[in-house]
Amino acid sequence: MSILAASIMIGLAALGAAIGNSNLFAKYIEGIARQPEARGTLFGQTMILFGLIEALPIIGVAFGILLLFKVIGV
Amino acid sequence: MELTPQVTVAGLKFDLTIILGTIIAAAIVFGLIYFATRKVSMVPRGLQVGLEMLIDMIRGITGMTYDHKRAEKYLAFSFTLFLFVLVANQLGVILMITGEVHDPIPWLGITEETLKEHNGAAHVALLKSPTADLGFAFTMAISVALFANFIGIKNGLGSWLKPFVNPLHWIEEVSKPATHAMRLWANIFAGEVLITILMTKFPLYVTFVPVAVWIAFSLFVGMIQAYIFTVLANVYIGQKYAGGH
Numbered sequence: 560m561s562i563l564a565a566s567i568m569i570g571l572a573a574l575g576a577a578i579g580n581s582n583l584f585a586k587y588i589e590g591i592a593r594q595p596e597a598r599g600t601l602f603g604q605t606m607i608l609f610g611l612i613e614a615l616p617i618i619g620v621a622f623g624i625l626l627l628f629k630v631i632g633v
Numbered sequence: 634m635e636l637t638p639q640v641t642v643a644g645l646k647f648d649l650t651i652i653l654g655t656i657i658a659a660a661i662v663f664g665l666i667y668f669a670t671r672k673v674s675m676v677p678r679g680l681q682v683g684l685e686m687l688i689d690m691i692r693g694i695t696g697m698t699y700d701h702k703r704a705e706k707y708l709a710f711s712f713t714l715f716l717f718v719l720v721a722n723q724l725g726v727i728l729m730i731t732g733e734v735h736d737p738i739p740w741l742g743i744t745e746e747t748l749k750e751h752n753g754a755a756h757v758a759l760l761k762s763p764t765a766d767l768g769f770a771f772t773m774a775i776s777v778a779l780f781a782n783f784i785g786i787k788n789g790l791g792s793w794l795k796p797f798v799n800p801l802h803w804i805e806e807v808s809k810p811a812t813h814a815m816r817l818w819a820n821i822f823a824g825e826v827l828i829t830i831l832m833t834k835f836p837l838y839v840t841f842v843p844v845a846v847w848i849a850f851s852l853f854v855g856m857i858q859a860y861i862f863t864v865l866a867n868v869y870i871g872q873k874y875a876g877g878h
Contacts, residue, residue, distance in 0.1 A: 606857060607857075607860065607861060607864065609857070610854075610857040610858060610860070610861045611861060613820070613854075614812070614815075614816035614819070614820065614861075617819045617820050617823050618815050618816070618819040620819070620823045621815075621818070621819035621822045621823045622819075624822070624823060624826050
């Protein structure tokens with residue numbers, strides 16, 4: 560049961576992160592295409608936002624791992 | 634996931650790997666800064682160049698959060714926080730040391746029962762990232778939250794209390810340190826556990842490429858998360874200066 564729960568958690572977290580990251584990087588590339596000289600600042604900002612987006616899915620993954628190893632139990 | 638040596642003092646469990654990791658990370662940061670600033674010259678050379686670039690980067694964080702005078706005041710705090718979290722994050726990726734225990738050591742929290750659960754040979758971590766522990770990350774995040782609220786009260790009790798009329802503000806005040814801590818912990822923890830699983834459960838020729846890729850990604854994530862931890866700490870403190878807006 561906990562294996563199933565962990566799989567669903569990690570899978571859904573990956574789905575959300577994929578949607579968020581695709582939006583972010585699509586806009587980043589669009590930004591470079593419009594204004595190539597802004598690449599440096601845009602890259603820094605994009606990486607910060609990438610870290611912010613990645614945080615919630617990775618929290619899901621971490622709790623999934625804890626479930627898998629039965630540190631927190633059902 | 635491996636065990637950790639734990640000492641119980643008066644009912645409280647102390648994880649020795651975290652204490653050791655914290656001391657080592659602090660020593661590395663101290664040593665790095667000490668030796669980089671032994672011979673400070675007007676024309677920077679060697680380590681001093683890197684250090685000045687780093688300080689300029691941190692100045693960018695504080696500069697976008699506070700006005701000029703406060704930005705200089707919080708520069709040292711932000712710089713220390715960033716460097717400490719950065720070194721602590723990379724410690725587990727670069728210097729992770731794990732041993733195998735066959736006999737019970739009761740005073741380190743390794744008893745007969747835990748050995749039986751692991752079929753007689755338990756993997757015990759001797760050194761890992763202190764930030765991969767939930768308690769450690771929460772300690773740092775709650776310290777930042779307490780300091781931010783202290784600044785808010787010092788800036789005027791009325792303006793600090795005023796946003797608490799809105800019930801959403803209560804939720805925000807709790808969720809800010811919680812997400813601040815879990816963001817850091819989850820990234821480092823997931824990275825370390827995946828490296829351990831890949832290295833212990835499969836033969837080396839299968840996992841050589843995935844481990845190399847994941848270690849590179851872990852180093853990158855550790856850097857990004859140290860930066861974000863510093864940015865968020867500054868943002869949370871800066872919000873209290875603005876009077877809850």
